[in-house]
Amino acid sequence: MRGMLYLFPLLLALTMADSNSQRTAAGSAASSPRVTRATKTITITPVDDGQTIHLILGDTLVLKLGQKEGWAVYVGNKRILAPSPRKTFRPGTQEVYSARAVGWTELVASANPPCTRHRPPCAVMAVGFRVVIYVDPAR
Numbered sequence: 001m002r003g004m005l006y007l008f009p010l011l012l013a014l015t016m017a018d019s020n021s022q023r024t025a026a027g028s029a030a031s032s033p034r035v036t037r038a039t040k041t042i043t044i045t046p047v048d049d050g051q052t053i054h055l056i057l058g059d060t061l062v063l064k065l066g067q068k069e070g071w072a073v074y075v076g077n078k079r080i081l082a083p084s085p086r087k088t089f090r091p092g093t094q095e096v097y098s099a100r101a102v103g104w105t106e107l108v109a110s111a112n113p114p115c116t117r118h119r120p121p122c123a124v125m126a127v128g129f130r131v132v133i134y135v136d137p138a139r
Contacts, residue, residue, distance in 0.1 A: 049129050055099040057138045067092040069111030069127055077105035080135055099135040106132050 039058040044051075046065055055061060061081065065071050071094045075081050080103045084096040094109065109129040115122035 044131060046129060048131055050131070052132045052134065055133060055135045057099055057102060057135055059099045059135075061097040061099065061133070063094045063097070063107070063109070064092055065094055065109060065111070065129060069113055071109045071111045071129075073107065073109045075105060075107050077103065079103075080105045081107065081133055099133075102135050102137050104132060104134045106130060 039056070039060065041060040041062060042053065042055065043062040043064050044053060053061070063073065073094050075083070075097070080099070080101045081097045082100045084098065086096065089096065097107075107130070111127045113122065113124045113127070115124055116126075
């Protein structure tokens with residue numbers, strides 16, 4: 001029995017060393033595979049005017065400029081930022097886009113206030129909106 005007491009610390013130390021090496025091996029194995037992130041949906045609003053927006057291939061971009069004006073929207077390169085085939089959106093949403101190719105493009109929108117269609121028209125200026133969109137490869 002007394003001999004067992006001397007062996008116990010040695011066995012405990014060997015067991016802990018073995019479990020630490022397994023934990024280290026498992027930790028390094030878990031970190032070595034390439035981790036990909038899920039696609040995100042990013043909503044841009046009038047607050048984002050003049051900003052640069054970064055997307056990852058496959059992300060979704062929602063353009064939500066409000067419902068007060070009739071917005072005309074232009075995307076420079078529709079291969080990079082493609083409009084959704086769906087054409088029914090929630091009120092205030094102008095379009096939903098998908099990041100389809102790596103590169104950059106700009107999104108420009110303009111709106112004339114409704115009073116410009118009255119007779120006589122009001123003297124309010126058109127509203128403008130512009131963002132630059134970068135689509136990066138999936139990581």
